Amino acid sequence: MHQINNLTQINLSKGLAPTEEPARQYHYIKAARAYIQELSAQKGAPLTFHVSTFGCQMNARDSEKLTGILEEIGYQKTDTEEADFVLYNTCTVRENANNKVYGRLGYLNGFQKKNPFMMIGLCGCMMQEPAVVEKIKQSYRFVNLIFGTHNIYKFAELLCTALEATFGSNAKKMGRSMIIDIWQDTDKIVEELPVERKYAFKSGVNIMFGCDNFCSYCIVPYVRGRERSRKPEDILQEVRTLAADGVVEVMLLGQNVNSYGKNLKEPYTFARLLQEVANIDGIERVRFMTSHPKDLSDELIAVMAKSEKICRHLHLPLQSGSTRLLKVMNRKYTKEQYLSLVEKVRAAIPDIAITTDIIVGFPGETEEDFNETMNVVCKVGFDSAFTFLYSKRTGTPAASMEGQIPEETAKARFDRLLRKVQEIASKKAMQYEGTVQKVLVEHINEMDEKLVTGRMGNNSIVHFPGTADMIGKILDVYLKECKGFYYIGEAR
Numbered sequence: 157m158h159q160i161n162n163l164t165q166i167n168l169s170k171g172l173a174p175t176e177e178p179a180r181q182y183h184y185i186k187a188a189r190a191y192i193q194e195l196s197a198q199k200g201a202p203l204t205f206h207v208s209t210f211g212c213q214m215n216a217r218d219s220e221k222l223t224g225i226l227e228e229i230g231y232q233k234t235d236t237e238e239a240d241f242v243l244y245n246t247c248t249v250r251e252n253a254n255n256k257v258y259g260r261l262g263y264l265n266g267f268q269k270k271n272p273f274m275m276i277g278l279c280g281c282m283m284q285e286p287a288v289v290e291k292i293k294q295s296y297r298f299v300n301l302i303f304g305t306h307n308i309y310k311f312a313e314l315l316c317t318a319l320e321a322t323f324g325s326n327a328k329k330m331g332r333s334m335i336i337d338i339w340q341d342t343d344k345i346v347e348e349l350p351v352e353r354k355y356a357f358k359s360g361v362n363i364m365f366g367c368d369n370f371c372s373y374c375i376v377p378y379v380r381g382r383e384r385s386r387k388p389e390d391i392l393q394e395v396r397t398l399a400a401d402g403v404v405e406v407m408l409l410g411q412n413v414n415s416y417g418k419n420l421k422e423p424y425t426f427a428r429l430l431q432e433v434a435n436i437d438g439i440e441r442v443r444f445m446t447s448h449p450k451d452l453s454d455e456l457i458a459v460m461a462k463s464e465k466i467c468r469h470l471h472l473p474l475q476s477g478s479t480r481l482l483k484v485m486n487r488k489y490t491k492e493q494y495l496s497l498v499e500k501v502r503a504a505i506p507d508i509a510i511t512t513d514i515i516v517g518f519p520g521e522t523e524e525d526f527n528e529t530m531n532v533v534c535k536v537g538f539d540s541a542f543t544f545l546y547s548k549r550t551g552t553p554a555a556s557m558e559g560q561i562p563e564e565t566a567k568a569r570f571d572r573l574l575r576k577v578q579e580i581a582s583k584k585a586m587q588y589e590g591t592v593q594k595v596l597v598e599h600i601n602e603m604d605e606k607l608v609t610g611r612m613g614n615n616s617i618v619h620f621p622g623t624a625d626m627i628g629k630i631l632d633v634y635l636k637e638c639k640g641f642y643y644i645g646e647a648r
Contacts, residue, residue: 160272162325163194177309177346184312185228185350191319192230199240199273205231206239210257211247213409213445214380215280217360218308219245222279224350225311233352237264240273246282248375250547254282261296268298275322277301277315279308283338284379285551292334299334305380306339309346341381347390355598357628358405358441359398363391363429367411369448371475372486372553373515373546376411385417388424392432399438404630405596406433408444414451427455434465440630441596441613443467449474449497450488461504467613468505472498473513477532478525481518485554491532498536509539509614516573517546517566520559526569533576539584539614540641541577545570582640585616589638592648593618597626620645 173183196203205226209219222243227233231241242264247253261276268274276299282288283304292299301318303310314337320326321333345365353359366381367374395406408430410416417424426444434442442465449472460466472494476482479490489497501508514529533541545566548555593612601607601619608622610633619642620633626647633645 160195160198160323162327163191163319163323173313177344178349181225181309181312181346181349184316185225188229188312188316188319191316191323195240195273195319195323196230202232203230203240203273204234205241205243206234206237207243207245208237208260209245210253211245211249211281213360213407214362214365214411215245215247216354217362217409218280218305220353220360221308221349221351222311224352225315227352228350229312229315238267238271240271241275241277242267243277243279246278246280248280248282248285248288248379249549251549252547254288257282258291258296261292261299265296265298275300275318277303277318279303279305279311281305281375281379284340285375287550289336289338293336297334302334302336302338304338306342306344307337309344309349310337343384345384345386347386353403355628356402358407358596358598359403360407360409361391361394361398362386362410363408363413363426364410364416368415369412369488370486372484372557373518373549375549375552378551380411383412383415383419385420385424387420388417388429388432391429392436395433395436395439399436402628404439404628405441405443406439408433408442410444410446412446412448412451413444414447414453414456425453425455427453427459430456430466431459431463434459434463439465441465441467443469443615445471447472449494452497452501454500457501457504460508467615468508469511469613469615470501470508471511471513472501474529474532474536475513475515476518476521476525477529478521479528481521481525484520484557485515485518491528495532495535507614509616510536511540511542511615512536512538513542513544514573514577515544515546516570517561519546519554519557519561521546521561521566521569526573530573530576533573533580537580537584538577539616540581543570543574543577578640582638585638585640585643588612588616588635588643590635592632592634594630595620595633595645596630597622597628599627600624617642618645619643620647622647 174180207219318335364385366383367377368383370377416426477491595610595618597608597610601609607619609619632648635643635645637644
């Protein structure tokens with residue numbers, strides 16, 4: 157086992173760190189790099205890192221930023237959790253996501269006991285819950301660094317502090333210290349920090365952060381904060397830079413993209429932003445996630461209908477088909493309004509694929525309420541749906557509501573819904589069998605290296621014979637056979 161000598165104490169206040177961002181963080185990136193070089197010399201090998209991402213596309217994009225900072229500091233990426241720095245970017249939408257993290261932390265502790273250079277970090281939505289942080293402080297003292305969703309841009313600064321606390325000259329005297337920095341909210345958006353994209357040809361682009369909707373079952377506004385939009389000029393410049401770097405597809409990200417720009421000094425609609433992004437040379441496809449039905453405007457529908465670059469896919473969460481339950485959920489639309497909106501979208505964009513989210517077993521859900529949901533599913537004919545059994549989420553209004561549904565009742569309803577959703581989706585997918593579609597090739601197929609896998613504009617998956625040089629290209633592909641939820645094709 158390696159013996160770690162105390163790190164040379166780097167006086168971070170020498171010359172004083174800049175007060176403005178992102179210059180301040182680049183100061184700490186430089187300081188952390190010196191620490192990592194010294195530790196690597198002591199180990200006799202480069203230090204490695206591993207980032208595990210739980211949750212949504214927003215978390216995935218955050219992990220790209222964290223990865224970019226770690227690589228700039230000098231860590232080398234590895235696919236194994238037996239790394240010198242392991243960072244879990246956590247999700248907390250459901251309770252079982254928390255339990256999964258706790259289980260994996262125990263697993264990491266075994267690695268850390270064998271590797272004196274190893275540090276463990278936790279960030280993301282789960283860390284915004286005070287009860288979670290308290291549990292980690294009490295039961296997982298070996299964790300080195302904890303921070304939340306609002307100060308991810310401070311990662312280099314926090315890592316410097318954690319390195320000093322773990323390996324610095326006072327670490328042995330004081331015992332290893334757990335560094336915790338959790339903010340309850342922020343209005344700060346920091347641009348121009350390092351990012352390491354997972355894909356060379358496509359990228360997510362944050363356009364806003366936080367959520368103001370406060371659906372009664374959802375923890376997101378409490379852990380992600382209130383809505384704040386990036387400046388349109390910053391977003392457009394980022395997309396231009398991505399296009400110049402070979403990116404052909406961007407996905408605009410926000411908890412509710414339809415409300416983008418409402419809190420800017422000069423209001424700016426999402427539809428206008430979407431059109432400006434689609435106008436950028438080099439960008440061939442534009443996607444976005446997620447749309448709230450109450451904010452989907454006629455202007456947005458018109459922009460989508462007019463542009464060939466905007467993908468014919470709309471994710472429009474329903475959650476329930478019962479107007480009564482939608483009110484309890486605080487969704488701010490009715491069953492009839494949702495159906496009318498879908499009708500309007502399909503009239504303007506006949507070939508659009510509409511996908512959705514549905515919760516089964518929400519507190520107080522009656523058989524009649526559930527049948528209303530089934531009725532909407534049949535009327536809309538969703539191309540696919542993410543279906544969820546209601547999971548009580550501590551900290552949300554729904555968690556303390558009366559009428560919690562017995563598990564066996566909710567499960568029976570869930571199974572009925574899933575069968576219907578799959579039946580409808582399979583029939584809808586059949587309409588493309590025997591046609592030629594544009595497919596963006598994403599990777600070599602994981603099951604058969606002679607195949608490549610890509611996506612159509614409507615987000616459907618296609619597998620077909622191909623080679624690695626096709627990755628990142630948009631090709632014409634003949635869809636020979638529909639397999640229900642994916643296609644087997646051949647390039648034309």
